[in-house]
Amino acid sequence: MTGGMTSGSHVLSVELLARVEGEGGMHVHVQDGEVRDVHLRIFEPPRFFEAFLRGRAYTEPPDITARICGICPVAYQMSACLAIEDACGVTVPEEIRLLRRLLYCGEWIESHALHIFMLHAPDLLGYDGAIEMARDHRELVESALRMKRAGNDLMAAVGGRSVHPVNVRVGGFHRLPTHAELAVLRPQLVAAREEAIAAVPVVSDFAFPDFEQPHLYLSLTSEHGYPLESGSLSTTAGLTAPVRDFGSHVVEQHVAHSNALHSTFDGQPYVVGPLARYSLNYASLAPLAREAAEAGGLGPTCRNPFRSIIVRTVELIHALDEAIRLIDGWQGALVAAVPVAARAGEGHGATEAPRGLLYHRYRFDDDGTILTAQIVPPTSQNQAAIEADLRAFVQANLHLSHGELTHQCEVAIRTYDPCISCATHFLDLDVERR
DSSP states (O other): OOSOSSSSOOOOOOSOOOSSOSOEEEEEEEETTEEEEEEEEEOOOOOOHHHHHTTSBTTSHHHHHGGGOSSSHHHHHHHHHHHHHHHTTOOOOHHHHHHHHHHHHHHHHHHHHHIIIIIIHHHHHTOSSHHHHHHHOHHHHHHHHHHHHHHHHHHHHHHSSSSSOSSEETTEESSOOOHHHHHTTHHHHHHHHHHHHHHHHHHHTSOOOOOOOOSEEEEEEOTTSSOSSOOEEEETTSOEEOGGGHHHHEEEEEETTEEEEEEEETTBOEEOSHHHHHHHHGGGSOHHHHHHHHHTTOOSOOOOGGGHHHHHHHHHHHHHHHHHHHHHHOOOOSOSBOOOOOOSEEEEEEEEETTEEEEEEEEEOTTOBEEEEEEEOHHHHHHHHHHHHHHHHHHHTTTSOHHHHHHHHHHHHHTTOOOSSSOSOOOOEEEEEO
8 A cells, every 4th residue: 555544444453563572452443534542452361460479478579570571570579679678667788779779780781782672673774573684784683682691691690690580589689799700790791881882873873753752751760870779759740759659649440452451640641661761860871871862862851752762772871881880889798688577567669670660569467478469560551651652643644554554553662662571472453444
């Protein structure tokens, strides 16, 4: 079809969308040239983590919830630890916080390298996937694999292994890495940092659709710098609040067309993730990362989701630089973990997963048995905003051909990097026109 889609009856369908996780579909209703409704239907079955945490011991969530995602296990472990320690009235020593931050850097490095070069770049270079892209851009793919390996090796050194780390526990770690074990990673991280900096002109030279998000942005902000392992809530509307206030603003609800919950912030769609973090924390970036942002054509804010690939590259540089700084300053710790005694209460924890803010809440009885658990991952928080973006994007691009509009809808969803924990394929898209 070459004449656009501004008249007649059309159905767009993508039975399987690669390079995202989960299974679902999108239904677009267009009537008289106007997009009346968009439903992003998520078919993935409920996984019941919150339900089967009930009745477990307060020490178990870091290991159990890490299994939610093979790409972002540290995010689940760190948010769980913060919530449990909050309920038990414990604040870990600074040395343990720094080691947690270092472990989190490893997760950001491997996750961002994966998304930027293997999932997002093929769209912008016109390839079906990373394998096809590698035929013409082998050096770019090999560089991405080296950067990802640097993140994985850092996670293994601090966390005990690179997937579902086993060294994390409530109150700290089972074992402290030695200075020598961390120092040996430094040359690899320095080389990866140089490769990430070299990637900035590549990703910033892609052709991006002209599209701006109007949504509220939500991120953590932290006195310790660019937010990773801790912080307080911050929005582009000017709100600053402790993490325990998350439930006062965010409401999760079921919608008929999706097994995934939709979240709203004070009744409106909102966005978490790289664009929100960057726009609310630009001043906290490492100098090298700010220089990369400027070189990539970014200002202190970015609201174009298609340009999120540049923002992620800037964050990749920051995570590598931060990891090097933390390794250089590591002097060890007196203990690997501090005692965390069970008590009745409720605790809240939030950290910044690569895909955005991840919130945990737990309530315990006197002996630390879990009574209730709530986990709000980034993708469910972004669901309503994704639908709103698609509605606006489709409306503005009805002149495109059937195939091109279908492709652009896929790309628009992939810019959010929906969570990779559930399945391999995501979108079955059809457009109904009347």
